[in-house]
Amino acid sequence: MIHKLTLLCNLAFSNRNGEHLEHFHSYQKMSENDSSDTIEVHTDQGLFIAFTPALISSYDEGTGKPDLSNPMKESEGFFIETSEGKTAMVDFSSEDDLVFMLGDGVNQYVNTKLNKDKHSLSKALRATPHAVKLQAHGKHLARVWYGLMVLPPTSAYSEADEMTYGEIRNLLTRTKNEDIPVGLGCSSTQMRALEGGDDCFEQGAVQCWHRCMLLEDYGLTFDMCTEENHAVKCVNPRDQVSTGENHGDFFPKCTDSVEEVTPYPTIPSYPQDPEVCTAEAFDEFKMQGEYMYNLNLTTDRTNADFYWTPNKDAGTIKGRLAFNGQFGYIAFGFLNLAEDARHKGMNGGHIIMATPGDPDLYSAKFGLDVSTGTHINEFMIDENGSSFRHWYTPVGESDATVTIDDNECFTSLEFEINKIYLTDIDVEGTNIMQWAANPVDRFAGYHSRNRAYFTVEWMTGKAFIGREEDFVVSDETVAVSDETEETDGGKEPEAPTETSGSSKLTTSIMGLAIAFLSLSHVMRF
């Protein structure tokens, strides 16, 4: 019998702490028992499942081989309950379908976030109740199926359950079915339950940064740590131990540390004094110097501006990145346009970065040593490791300068460049740039939302947050005249602008830009 029988809210067969669970199933029904469904009506708890429609395959009992002379055919027996409350057998007529079916996750954290206007509410998604009922067949047949279930991030917090989804899954996995609180992890109190599964240990891994991290990826084994009289723990570079649910720079390590995770020590003057670091003061700070063009990099999470003046003859850009935040670090540079670049091109980018300490003496455990003074260098962000500890060795010096206002409220980076490391400025063309800053600490561990990538046509002053391919023309598209939308030195756009040859602009470009900025929520320098 199935352990912990799947009831109405089926999380997954094998809960492995990851976000995407994959299963290949082979079903065989030789008995004529038709008294019940094979799998009762339920709604998956995940966000959705992608699956191949089940096929009936033939199998030679003698050789144990598939009987390839007998073509596979679509299996019947998959039912849904329609929105009209009727039971329908699903007909997957195509031979190459990949089916996406929504789970209860859309009720929990998508539909609850719909705006209350009629148009938005019309986009409410439906979780599909479904069931499987198989008919008896010969032993030489099997119903074969593949599915990939997308679960909510383990570190995401469920306000309804007052715990993270990872905690919910752990609880469900380790708790007897009858002891599971009704409604836990589901949109309805009528829904619950899942089947149990493996844990990280069985995979030779530990729970770390909301995933099972394989020890072998870090040159470790459980035995190795045991021989050293250490335990395998999930730690950050400061040897602080995580339960595995923390976001950030965590990895498995043999250690005896019992220190709990704490935030990085902040800059001594952090946070800004709101009485002094006013919007007006920032306006005054950021306007210093004369520049031809400006792109407002401000979003709902950060406040920054980029100014520049192109010099076609010299092939250079004189630029200034002004940031409404204290000086943990500030960085500006090129996005890595390689197709396989991680984090939307952040990784592998060539940048100028100002740090309040010598990067060569950087320690992920102790941060930047401010007694060594401000340093400005060129770096190449590691192609795989985002944390500064992976790429803190400069690849070149920089003539850029950093300005911090007298009240330690704001930071800016000024430079005149024709290239950064190996990437040239295309003064007569367009470049896709990125920026980031940390106003909180001196560990260069994160930038939170103080970052973006943006497109700049240097000579014309046309610029916008994001890249051209990020923006699509939707039914909300309107035409906006170039006069009102293009950026120039005399205006500060309220929203990023789309400035290609097309005059089509989306009314929600800012929203889209923010959306794309948010795609890599764990991006960090």
Add this chain to the structure above:
Amino acid sequence: MFKLSVVLAFANMAMPASAHIADFSFAPERLSFDDLKAHATDTLLIDALSKEGIVSITGIPGFKDMSRNLLAHLHSCLVDMDNQENSFTSEYSDGTVRRTIASVTIPGPGGARPFDYDEESLNCQDFSKDLTLFRKTVDSATEFFAERLTLEMGSALTRPLMNTKDGEYTFDEFSDVVR
């Protein structure tokens, strides 16, 4: 979109009340992979998902042969793995026996953990020939699905959709939650 051909033959099968009797058959809305990837202005995806919650993507390059080759060898592979630790066998109350092999994909490089099949089994070797490409294809289609749905949702959703307990990180969009 409903296919109104009533499946009378199935519906007339003698089954107790608890078992399922179909009122009719249903064909999910189908969307081509090219349309899924296109930055189109229509709302085909959200229309289907709002109505019934299910949509079928067709025309994924190479997917048909890949999936069929793989699934054709699945059962033989799983039978070869009977009684091994890395396969799971369950029996349902109606007598159905299910064999399973499972894995997980987590974010980041190397995120797709390998399926722990029996590498010495010839059937499993045949099963696994296209497995990596198959998983990448599904992963890619899943990402396109999430991005397309995010775009079709437009400004209908408030942000963020989810956040961590300390509020330090947010999952602003549908695609943030998926990837």
